[in-house]
Amino acid sequence: MDAAISRPERVLVIGISPRKNEEVVDGLRNIGIDAVGCTAPNAAAQLYDAHDFSVIAFGRATLGPLAESLKRAFALQDPGVRFIDAFGPIAVAQVRAILQRLPGSFAFIQSPIFTSRDQGGELTADVQAACDITVTIFGQPTEQGLSEVVILDASVAVGQLTVPVADVDLVDAYSLVLAVNNEEYHHLPFL
Known part of the structure; x- marks a missing residue:
């Protein structure tokens, strides 16, 4: 079986603000997407295993060196996990869109x-x-x-x-x- 097909459709949302992180996780769950939130970004790669997720979303406040180091750590755990730099107002739509697209899909x-x-x-x-x-x-x-x-x-x-x-x-x-x-x-x- 193809690894991309067998991968769980589960999302890890990494952010700093508990309120915003909860809003995104709840928004994803409301549309039927299994989501887990993490507001301890410095420890995220130790707390979670990339194999458990199809997508890892990074909140706006984590972007920059922190998100880049986490992407490297998670990619070492599982090179097939996909990443998205999410932004609160559109984060749910961003995650839904990446889950609907296969890796390497056509981009407009x-x-x-x-x-x-x-x-x-x-x-x-x-x-x-x-x-x-x-x-x-x-x-x-x-x-x-x-x-x-x-x-x-x-x-x-x-x-x-x-x-x-x-x-x-x-x-x-x-x-x-x-x-x-x-x-x-x-x-x-x-x-």
């Missing part, structure tokens, strides 16, 4: 990159097939939640995608998200 968007400019910035990506794209910039978290500004909501053709981003949209910017056909998600955090 390749190489999304955000580049700062003297005035604003620019998002570029290679569009592999015509699709619908929504690009949203999320602001820094506050007690009221996250602000959102949609800077593109359009159907796009194959080729190079270039989306200018105004200075005003980058004030207190926290993360940029590309949602593609509501089935593929790209999260570009402003670290």
Whole structure:
């Protein structure tokens, strides 16, 4: 039997905030996905075995060197486990999407990159097939939640995608998200 087929459809969600981690785990469970939360990222690779999961999701607050070292440790445990850099507002959709796609599946968007400019910035990506794209910039978290500004909501053709981003949209910017056909998600955090 193929290892990818026999792998449990179970998700480990690693984050720092117990409240946000619980929200994501509960959201996944509400749509029938077996999920486990961990809010002790420094010990996650000792507490959990990658063989028990098909996907390991890293919350926004763990991204950077911590998530990269955990990915290396989990990949040593099980090279077939998949990773996703999740972002709270879309984390459940991101996990659902990766579970529905086989490793190495076709991706509509390749190489999304955000580049700062003297005035604003620019998002570029290679569009592999015509699709619908929504690009949203999320602001820094506050007690009221996250602000959102949609800077593109359009159907796009194959080729190079270039989306200018105004200075005003980058004030207190926290993360940029590309949602593609509501089935593929790209999260570009402003670290």
